[in-house]
Structures are given as structure tokens and as C-alpha cells.
Amino acid sequence: METIDAIAALTALGHAKRLAIFRLLVVAGPAGRMAGDIGDELGVPGATLSFHLKELVHAGLITAEPQGRFVCYRAEFEAMNGLIAYLTHNCCAGSPQAECAPVAAACSPGDACC
Amino acid sequence: METIDAIAALTALGHAKRLAIFRLLVVAGPAGRMAGDIGDELGVPGATLSFHLKELVHAGLITAEPQGRFVCYRAEFEAMNGLIAYLTHNCCAGSPQAECAPVAAACSPGDACC
DNA sequence: CAATTGTTTCCATAAAACTAGAATAGTGGA
DNA sequence: TCCACTATTCTAGTTTTATGGAAACAATTG
Numbered sequence: 001m002e003t004i005d006a007i008a009a010l011t012a013l014g015h016a017k018r019l020a021i022f023r024l025l026v027v028a029g030p031a032g033r034m035a036g037d038i039g040d041e042l043g044v045p046g047a048t049l050s051f052h053l054k055e056l057v058h059a060g061l062i063t064a065e066p067q068g069r070f071v072c073y074r075a076e077f078e079a080m081n082g083l084i085a086y087l088t089h090n091c092c093a094g095s096p097q098a099e100c101a102p103v104a105a106a107c108s109p110g111d112a113c114c
Numbered sequence: 115m116e117t118i119d120a121i122a123a124l125t126a127l128g129h130a131k132r133l134a135i136f137r138l139l140v141v142a143g144p145a146g147r148m149a150g151d152i153g154d155e156l157g158v159p160g161a162t163l164s165f166h167l168k169e170l171v172h173a174g175l176i177t178a179e180p181q182g183r184f185v186c187y188r189a190e191f192e193a194m195n196g197l198i199a200y201l202t203h204n205c206c207a208g209s210p211q212a213e214c215a216p217v218a219a220a221c222s223p224g225d226a227c228c
Numbered sequence: 229c230a231a232t233t234g235t236t237t238c239c240a241t242a243a244a245a246c247t248a249g250a251a252t253a254g255t256g257g258a
Numbered sequence: 259t260c261c262a263c264t265a266t267t268c269t270a271g272t273t274t275t276a277t278g279g280a281a282a283c284a285a286t287t288g
Contacts, residue, residue: 003130003133003134006133007128007129007130007133010124010127010128010133011125011128011129012128013124013128013201014121014124014125014126014127014128015121015125015275015276016117016121017276019117019120019121019124020117023201026201026202026204026205026206027204027205027206027207028206028207029205029206029207029209030206034234035234035235035236036233036234036235039235045277045278045279046234046235046236046278047235047236047237047238047277047278047279047280048276048277048278049235050235050236050237051236051237051276051277051278052276053235053236054236066235066284066285068234068284068285068286069233069234069235069284069285069286070234070235070285071234071235071236077205080201080202083201084198084201084202087127087137087140087194087197087198088140088194088198090140090141091140091141091143091191092140092141092142092143092144093141093142093143095143129245129246131246148264149264149265149266150263150264150265153265159247159248159249160248160264160265160266161247161248161249161250161265161266161267161268162246162247162248163265164265164266164267165246165247165248165266165267166246167265167266168266180254180255180265182254182255182256182264183254183255183256183263183264183265184255184264184265185264185265185266229288230287230288231286231287231288232285232286232287232288233284233285233286233287234283234284234285234286235282235283235284235285236281236282236283236284237280237281237282237283238279238280238281238282239278239279239280239281240277240278240279241276241277241278242275242276242277243274243275243276243277244273244274244275244276245272245273245274245275246271246272246273246274247270247271247272247273248269248270248271249268249269249270250267250268250269251266251267251268251269252265252266252267252268253264253265253266253267254263254264254265254266255262255263255264255265256261256262256263256264257260257261257262257263258259258260258261258262
């Protein structure tokens with residue numbers, strides 16, 4: 001992931017409503033969620049929701065797939081993992097220190113996160 | 115990590131100069147870097163640098179330790195890993211899918227990142 | 229075709245963030 | 259004490275972003 005893409009992704013996620021939308025889609029997984037469904041769950045007016053969804057799509061964090069009258073939004077897991085890789089890349093100049101815990105630890109044992 | 119902390123961290127990182135500062139400190143590791151050193155490397159005026167450093171400290175992503183006339187800034191690796199955990203937590207509702215690559219893959223083999 | 233439903237675009241207002249010169253404060257050396 | 263140096267705070271101007279009602283658009287249903 002390029003720096004400019006990482007900035008776009010981080011800027012998009014650095015907002016309460018957009019982070020909530022993204023997290024909702026991450027938990028939803030590949031099945032995704034419909035736009036109206038997201039709006040109902042988060043209590044966001046249509047116009048505002050559409051604005052934030054567009055921002056997330058533009059940042060490459062989610063994708064939109066029209067299905068008739070509905071639009072299904074899905075998290076872009078590749079972008080998420082790319083962002084994580086960007087943040088941690090070459091950490092400690094390549095000499096892992098005690099202070100610099102393994103990224104793998106982000107998922108604690110027993111945690112079902114992927 | 116709480117949602118409010120994740121938003122603060124993501125907002126802080128969603129800016130070109132702050133992301134550059136944070137990445138510099140991540141690569142520097144526990145040794146950290148002096149404020150002026152960072153300003154020289156990134157070509158940012160003092161007042162602007164100080165503003166962004168304060169934002170990062172406030173977001174919990176870095177720490178400041180005065181050393182005489184100088185101030186040493188260090189990345190807060192625990193916060194970084196906490197943020198990554200927040201983003202990926204309960205992904206795919208706990209049923210990892212093919213689309214949802216393991217976070218561990220963020221570090222490709224041979225990559226010295228921590 | 230008209231009505232209905234889901235979604236987006238338009239637009240004006242409001243709020244927040246960015247920038248950097250100038251002034252200020254703290255430290256260490258002469 | 260005075261000075262040079264490092265860093266921060268103050269301040270003001272500029273830019274960017276967020277919000278949501280209203281209107282427009284698209285697709286299904288009657």
C-alpha cells in the first residue's frame with residue numbers, strides 16, 4: 001500500500017460514523033450489508049450516510065454492488081490488511097524489540113478474529 | 115482499545131505529516147527521535163511540527179520525554195497494536211473467510227517487521 | 229404508466245482542522 | 259548574568275470537512 005492510499009484510508013476511518021460503518025461491514029464479512037440496513041442500524045440520515053459511504057468507497061476500504069434498488073456494501077479486507085502492513089512495516093528498523101509486540105498478538109488466543 | 119480512542123488514533127494518523135512523523139518513530143523504535151531531528155528530516159516548520167506532535171501525543175500514539183533542552187518522542191507500540199486489534203476484532207462475525215486474510219499475513223515472510 | 233421505495237446528488241450552513249510567523253518559556257554554556 | 263538554542267504556545271487567516279433537508283434519480287410493483 002502506498003502512503004497516499006494509507007492516508008486516505010486512515011482519514012476515512014478517523015470519523016465516528018465512518019468507523020462504525022466500516023466495523024459493521026468487517027463484522028458482516030463477505031456477505032456485506034445493504035445501505036438502508038446500515039442507516040437503520042446506525043441511525044444516520046440517508047444523505048449523510050451516502051456521503052460517508054462514498055468517502056469509504058473512495059478510500060478503497062469498502063465496495064458497493066448495486067442489486068436492483070438496493071446497494072450492497074462490503075468491507076475490502078485486502079485494503080484493511082494492507083493498511084495494517086503499512087503501519088507496522090520496518091518497525092524498529094527491522095530489529096524487533098520487546099516494546100514492539102508482534103502484530104500477530106493483535107488477535108489474542110481464543111479470539112475468533114481472522 | 116475503546117472506540118473513542120480508536121477514532122482519535124485514526125484521525126491523528128489520517129494526515130500526511132502526522133503519518134510521516136509516526137512512521138519515522140515506528141521505524142526508529144524504542145530509541146525514539148528528537149523533535150528538531152524530526153522537523154529537519156520532514157521539513158516541517160517548528161510551530162507546525164509542535165502542533166502535530168501534540169496531536170499524536172494526545173491520541174496516545176507517541177510519548178514525549180524532555181531531555182534537557184531537547185524532547186525525545188517515541189512511538190507507543192502498544193497503542194499501535196491495540197488499534198490494529200480494534201480494526202480486525204470479530205471480523206466476519208468470528209467465522210474467518212477466505213476473503214478475510216489472517217492479520218499475521220500483514221507481515222510477509224522474510225519481512226523484518228515486528 | 230403512476231406510485232412506491234431505496235439511494236444519491238445538490239446545496240447552504242456550520243464546525244473543525246491546518247498553517248506558520250511572532251512571541252514566550254526552559255536549558256545549558258560562556 | 260547574558261546569550262544561543264530548542265521547543266512550545268499564541269494568534270489569525272485559510273482551507274477543509276460535516277450535516278441534513280429537499281430534490282432528483284433508479285428500479286420494482288400495482
